Amino acid sequence: MSLLSVTGLGIGFGGLTAVGKVDFSVEPGEIVSLIGPNGAGKTTLFNMISGLYLPDRGRVTLDGEDVTAMAPHRLAARGLSRTFQNLQVFLRMTVLENVMAGRHLAERGPILADLLALPGSRRRSRATEAAARKLLARVGLERGAERDASELPYGALKRLEIARALASGPRLLLLDEPAAGCNAVETGEVDQLIARIAGEGIAILLVEHDMKLVMKISNHIIVLDHGEKIAEGAPGEVARNPKVIEAYLGSQGGKEAAGALD
Amino acid sequence: MSELLQFLLSGITVGAVYALVALGFTIIFNASGVINFAQGEFVMLGGMSTVFLLDAGVPMLPAAVAAIAIACAVGIALNKLAIQPARGASVVTLIIITIGASIFLRGAAQIVFDKQIHRFESFSGDEPFVIGGATILPQSLWVMAGAVAVFAGLYLFFTRSLLGKAVLATANNPLAARLVGVNTNFVMTLSFAMSAAIGAFAGVLVTPITLTSYDIGIALALKGFAAAVLGGMGNPFGALVGGLLVGLIEAMTAGYISSAYKDAAAFIVILAVLFVMPHGIFGRATVERV
Amino acid sequence: MRTLSPKYATLIALIALIALAPLFFPSTFYYRIGALIFINGLAVIGLVVLIGYAGQISLGHAGFAGIGAYACALGPIHLGLAPVLSLVLGAVLSGAIAWLVGRPILRLRGHYLAVATLGFGILIYIVLNNEAQLTGGPDGMPVEGLGLRGLLESAGFAVKASKLWYWLAALVMLAGALLALNLHDSPTGRALRSLHDSEVAAHTVGIDVARYKLTAFVISAVYASVAGSQIALMNEFVSPDIAGFLHSIELLTMTVLGGAAMVFGAVIGATILTALPQVLTALQDFEHIVLGLIMMLVMIFMPEGLVPSLARLVRRRPR
Numbered sequence: 001m002s003l004l005s006v007t008g009l010g011i012g013f014g015g016l017t018a019v020g021k022v023d024f025s026v027e028p029g030e031i032v033s034l035i036g037p038n039g040a041g042k043t044t045l046f047n048m049i050s051g052l053y054l055p056d057r058g059r060v061t062l063d064g065e066d067v068t069a070m071a072p073h074r075l076a077a078r079g080l081s082r083t084f085q086n087l088q089v090f091l092r093m094t095v096l097e098n099v100m101a102g103r104h105l106a107e108r109g110p111i112l113a114d115l116l117a118l119p120g121s122r123r124r125s126r127a128t129e130a131a132a133r134k135l136l137a138r139v140g141l142e143r144g145a146e147r148d149a150s151e152l153p154y155g156a157l158k159r160l161e162i163a164r165a166l167a168s169g170p171r172l173l174l175l176d177e178p179a180a181g182c183n184a185v186e187t188g189e190v191d192q193l194i195a196r197i198a199g200e201g202i203a204i205l206l207v208e209h210d211m212k213l214v215m216k217i218s219n220h221i222i223v224l225d226h227g228e229k230i231a232e233g234a235p236g237e238v239a240r241n242p243k244v245i246e247a248y249l250g251s252q253g254g255k256e257a258a259g260a261l262d
Numbered sequence: 263m264s265e266l267l268q269f270l271l272s273g274i275t276v277g278a279v280y281a282l283v284a285l286g287f288t289i290i291f292n293a294s295g296v297i298n299f300a301q302g303e304f305v306m307l308g309g310m311s312t313v314f315l316l317d318a319g320v321p322m323l324p325a326a327v328a329a330i331a332i333a334c335a336v337g338i339a340l341n342k343l344a345i346q347p348a349r350g351a352s353v354v355t356l357i358i359i360t361i362g363a364s365i366f367l368r369g370a371a372q373i374v375f376d377k378q379i380h381r382f383e384s385f386s387g388d389e390p391f392v393i394g395g396a397t398i399l400p401q402s403l404w405v406m407a408g409a410v411a412v413f414a415g416l417y418l419f420f421t422r423s424l425l426g427k428a429v430l431a432t433a434n435n436p437l438a439a440r441l442v443g444v445n446t447n448f449v450m451t452l453s454f455a456m457s458a459a460i461g462a463f464a465g466v467l468v469t470p471i472t473l474t475s476y477d478i479g480i481a482l483a484l485k486g487f488a489a490a491v492l493g494g495m496g497n498p499f500g501a502l503v504g505g506l507l508v509g510l511i512e513a514m515t516a517g518y519i520s521s522a523y524k525d526a527a528a529f530i531v532i533l534a535v536l537f538v539m540p541h542g543i544f545g546r547a548t549v550e551r552v
Numbered sequence: 553m554r555t556l557s558p559k560y561a562t563l564i565a566l567i568a569l570i571a572l573a574p575l576f577f578p579s580t581f582y583y584r585i586g587a588l589i590f591i592n593g594l595a596v597i598g599l600v601v602l603i604g605y606a607g608q609i610s611l612g613h614a615g616f617a618g619i620g621a622y623a624c625a626l627g628p629i630h631l632g633l634a635p636v637l638s639l640v641l642g643a644v645l646s647g648a649i650a651w652l653v654g655r656p657i658l659r660l661r662g663h664y665l666a667v668a669t670l671g672f673g674i675l676i677y678i679v680l681n682n683e684a685q686l687t688g689g690p691d692g693m694p695v696e697g698l699g700l701r702g703l704l705e706s707a708g709f710a711v712k713a714s715k716l717w718y719w720l721a722a723l724v725m726l727a728g729a730l731l732a733l734n735l736h737d738s739p740t741g742r743a744l745r746s747l748h749d750s751e752v753a754a755h756t757v758g759i760d761v762a763r764y765k766l767t768a769f770v771i772s773a774v775y776a777s778v779a780g781s782q783i784a785l786m787n788e789f790v791s792p793d794i795a796g797f798l799h800s801i802e803l804l805t806m807t808v809l810g811g812a813a814m815v816f817g818a819v820i821g822a823t824i825l826t827a828l829p830q831v832l833t834a835l836q837d838f839e840h841i842v843l844g845l846i847m848m849l850v851m852i853f854m855p856e857g858l859v860p861s862l863a864r865l866v867r868r869r870p871r
Contacts, residue, residue, distance in 0.1 A: 050756055076758030088753035090746045092813070101746040105758040107739040111767055114738035115731045121738050128739070168757045297663055344848050351855040353662055354609055354808050361801055362847030369840025484670065484797065491667040522682040529671035536668050537656045 001064050003028045003203050004080075004172055009048055009058030010227070018044045019227040021058065026172060026205055026220075031198050033206045033214045036224035037247060042207045043085055045224070046174055049205075050082045051075045062172070077105055081170035083161040085177045085207070089149050096145040098160055099132035102167030106131075135163040139193060155186040162193065172203045179210045187213060215239065223247065264395025269517040270510070271393075275402040275471070277509020278409035279305075282464035283486025284493065284501035285412070286457035292433035292496050293446075293453035296345055296356050300364040302483030303371075304458045307333040308465025309474030310371060313380040322385070330462040336367070337458025341451055364479060371476035384470040401470045408467045412460055413502055420498075429453065433496065485528070492532050494545025503543060507531070559733040562816045566729055569819075570722040583714040585830055590721035591782045593822040594728045596806045597815055598775020601732055603804075604812035605741060606768035607748030608658065611666050611800050612673025616646040616773040617780030618680055618795025621695075622687060624784040628696045635698050639781040643774045650773030651766060658765040673800050680792040692791030695784045717786045724782065728775060729815050735771075736815075744768055776803070809850055811857030820859050 002025035010021045019041040026032045034042045047053040049060055051072040060068045062078050070078075090098050100107070107128040113121040136142045139159040141152075152160060158178055165173055178194070179187045191213050198204055198217075208214050214221065214235070221238040223231040225247040231238055238244055283301055290298045311329035316322065344359055351359075385404050390397040419426040431439040432449045440446050465474065472478075489508045493500025508528045515527035535543065556564075573586055595617060602608050623642025627633040633641060657668045680687050687693060700720070704711055735741045743764045747754040755761050784790040793799065806825045811817025828846070832839040854861035 052752060052755075071760075072752070072755040073758045073760045076756060082756050084753065088750040090749035090753065092749050093742070093745055097742055097745075101742040101754070101759070102757045104739065104743055104746075108743070109739060111740050114740040115735055115771075117734040117738065121734075124739055125737065164753075164757060291663075297666070344852060348852045348855060351851070353666075354603065354804070354812070355851050355855045357609075357611075357666065358805055358808055359848050359851045361805070362844045362851065364844070365840050366844025366848065369838065369842075369844055372840065373837050480797070484674070488667055488671065491664060495663055520682075523678065526675055526678040529674055533657075533668055533671050536660055536664055540660050540664060542664070 002026060002061075003030075003063060004049070004205065005061045006045075006049065007059045007061075009045065009055050009060060011044060011048055011053055011056045017227055019048070019224075022224070022227075022229050024222050024229065024232060026203050028171070028203055029198065029201045030219045031194065031204045031206060031217055032220045032222065033208060033218040034222050034224060035208070035211075035214055036230075039226075040224040041227040042224055043176055044227075046082065046176055046205075046207060050080065050174055076168050076170075079169070079171035080174070081165040081168045081172075082174035083158075083165050083176055083178060085180065087154075087157050087161060089157050089160060089164075091148070091150040093149055094146050095136065095141060095149050095152065095160060096129065096132055098149050099135050099163045099167050100125075100128045102135075102164035103128045103131055103169075105168055132163075132167060135166055138166070138196075139163045140189065155182045155189075158182065158186075158190070159193070162197075166197065166202075170202060172205065173197065174205045176207045177209060178206070179208060179213055191217060265517070267394050268396035269513045271396055271398045271402065273510035273513030274506060275398075275405050275509070276512060277506035278405050279464050279468050279472075279482070279505075280485050280489045280508050281502045281505025282409055282412060282460050283482050284490035284505045285416070285498055286461045287486055287490040288496055288498055288501045289453050289457045289460070291490070293429065293450045294341075294345060297353075297360065297487065298340075298345075298454075298457065299357060299360040299483050299487070300340060300367055300479070301457065301461055301486055302479030302481065303364050303367040304333045304337065304461025304479075305465035305468075305482050306371060306474060306476065306479040307336060307367070307458075308462025309469035309478075310375045310380065310465075310476065311462075312466050312469065313382055313474065314375055316382050322382075326466045329466060330459050333458040333462030333465075334455045337454040338451055340458075341454035345454070346447070346450070364483065368476055368479060375476060377476060379473050379475045381469055381473045399471065401467075405464075405467045405471070408463060412463065413498070416498060425452075488529065488532050491542055492535055494542030497542075497544045500542060500544035558814075559737070562733060562814070563726070563730065565816060566726060566819065570726070574718070580712050580714050583712070583718040585827060587714065587717040587721040587786060588783075589823050589826045590718075590725040591779050591786070592803070592806060592826050593819045594721075594725045594782070595776045595779035595803050596810075596818040596822045597725070597728045597732050598772035598779075599803060599807040600812060600815055600818045601735065601744070601775075602768045602772035603807055604814065604818070605736065605744040605748065606765055608765055608768060609662075609666050609804075610669040610769075610772070611797070611804065612669035612671070612676075613772065613776045613803055614780075614795050614797070614799035615673035615676035616650065616776035617783070617799065617803075618676050618792065619646045619649065620777030620780030621784035621790045621794045622680060623777075624781045625693050625695045625790045626686070635696055635785055639778060639785070642781050643777045646773045646777030647770050650770045654766045654769040654773075655762075658762065658769060670797070670800075673795065674797060677792055677795040677797070680795055687792070690792060692789060695788050695790050697788045698785050713786075721782060721786075724778065725819075728778075729819070732815050740764070740767065805847060808857055809847070811859040811861075813856070813860060817857050817859030821857065824858075 004026040007023050008021045010019045012018055022045060036042055048055045051070050054069050059066060062080060067075060090101060107124045109121060109124055133142065136145055139162055141156060141159060149160060162178060179190045182190060187210060194204060195217055218235055221232065221235055222229055223238060223244050230243045230247060231241045283305060286301045287298060290296055308329050311332045312325050315325035315328055340363055344363055348356060348359055384401040386400040388399060390399050420430055428444045429449050431444055432446050436446050485508055489504035490501050492507060493504030511528045511531050512524040516524040577583060599613060602610060620642035623645060624635055624638045627638025627641055628635060653672055660668050681690055701711060701713055701716055743759045747759060747761050747764055751761050780794055783794060802825065806821040807818050809825060810821025832842055835842060850858060
């Protein structure tokens, strides 16, 4: 059974179809990439899968369970976590606290215990702090964990979001343009990080414009255009698909995709 | 039947005033995203200034015009001195600034004017008209006609004039409006001036019926704010509908249930509407982009 | 060397404030103002949880103060409850009402939430004003005192009521501050603060946003209720104004003026705005002008509130 399976998923805004009817699935431990020109509906698809938008049609299942339009916090409890294209970092909290908040599902407890700082509450906080520090080390942010998140540079915030998403203990991680706005070195770091996460058995659904990155790390690629799936398959097949080349024709992505394979 | 008509007429009269105050909230909100809790003070300024100018021997029409001009100047000053310097502050901070402004204006009014309750002569006497068994004061007709004139004038302004379209563009997307050459600072100033003028105009019209004093502003601001939200914040048509609804609910409750609970009824309806329509009756639901 | 954690720093500062202030009191009248400051401080600490932690707004929290106050007025008469138990009853009632009302209200955002809370507060005020046979209407009603002073007297300690209330209110506020500070760095506190910064992100890491907003609303309602009860018990009198819109605004302004994000800032806000009118009455007719001016100036030049802005100023200075 697929970990994530999307069937006939679609949504429109004010009469305009943003996503038509999209089908695809993600197997455990796989890296699947969603690519397509700007406005193809990739982020909208993410928002439907992660419960932020209510789809007009179609179904999303997680491990066979129908989770269509389920509230995001309940999806997180079922092992689905995500990052955001336009960062959604908790800017008034420290770097460490951002990741600790990500471990909410594991650290939450009775509110009364938290108000009274009972031993149980303190124990949960300590366990969370230890886990959060480990995650920060994993994304290379272990130094300056006590700083306010707002002081971090852009690339570091991207990695902080990944650490926070990992803190919720996902089996499926949705990454929305993790390398956008990063320089070559930072992109390389993101690339390695994604590979390491996948190596630990966490499936990844990726939206990314950096074709080199996509072609290099994906097991499977889905191509969207105008809200419809126009192709899917292994990186090699997709890059040679005439429909894909047409969708990207004249755009930088097509050339890069072809170039990345050479 | 004549009883119902009577309540309808008084509801529409009060509702017209609420609608004008709500419109003031909406205009400023659209231009700047600020909820101006000093909106009620403009109504007070309009009424009180007219009273004191009349006392000084100025005839009615020039006194009313001058009162509206005074409120306009205060509105512009409020924008320049208190709102623009705080641009980018949080909703709560801005609410406290405008509440501070409202307290300040009330304090200033009690010194410049006084703490008494005032009224001046109705424009066309106090001989009520009888319609279908119900009576209506000539001044109520003035209030209704004034509200109609303001809403109609504003409609023409927003749809026909370039400046009006610039204001609408600013409301929709300030950055884009700036990029196409709209002077958004001027639009903000204009909005405060317009809101102040509308509020003061309402104050001039309604004082012969409801009387005025330095402290009437806050109650009007609460009703006007509630009416604006009921109709859908930022929608001028919503302000009209919201204002009339609040006025009618109050009049009906006062007439048929209990005048002590007329304010309660208005707020219960507002809460009920918001529970079903979280963005008011004509408000747009926005999709959060992430 | 580890620096003092904000929690202990705040507690020590508050204790110092409480213990040292009486040294400067020219008369026992000042104990009463001190007690008022601490009572307001308690309500405001509750609002720090709602506004500063969770980022939600309320223009109607005086409504809960009203519930707490009238619980103490009515409990002893109609239910035969001791004043202290009436206070507890009021707190439970406020929490329950906040839970019921909060569920639909907190789905609203920004200005819509502001209007809904405003409406709620006004409704409570109207009920207290109009149910005259129960509440005495606008004239208010007497409240049975706490009886603590008589108890102490019979044990041989004669204490002035104002002094007793000073220490009692201080103790209650300290307890309230301790709980709020505990909450800040707890799992619940992190959940509240994260939904303040980004509701979507909080949602996607598994935080039940609606539930935590409601939690903050209930906690702040209980704080406001206990504060209201204390005012009624101290004054041995209560009138509907305690639930009025102006009282809600007063509490909100105290919270934001000092700095909504931190307990200490809010207590400073409560101190300033409680003491200020006492000073400003000397200005008589100019009282409102000056109060309005101070509110505007602080918010324009220190939008985060006095304490955080001043703290930043100090930190920025070259060492």
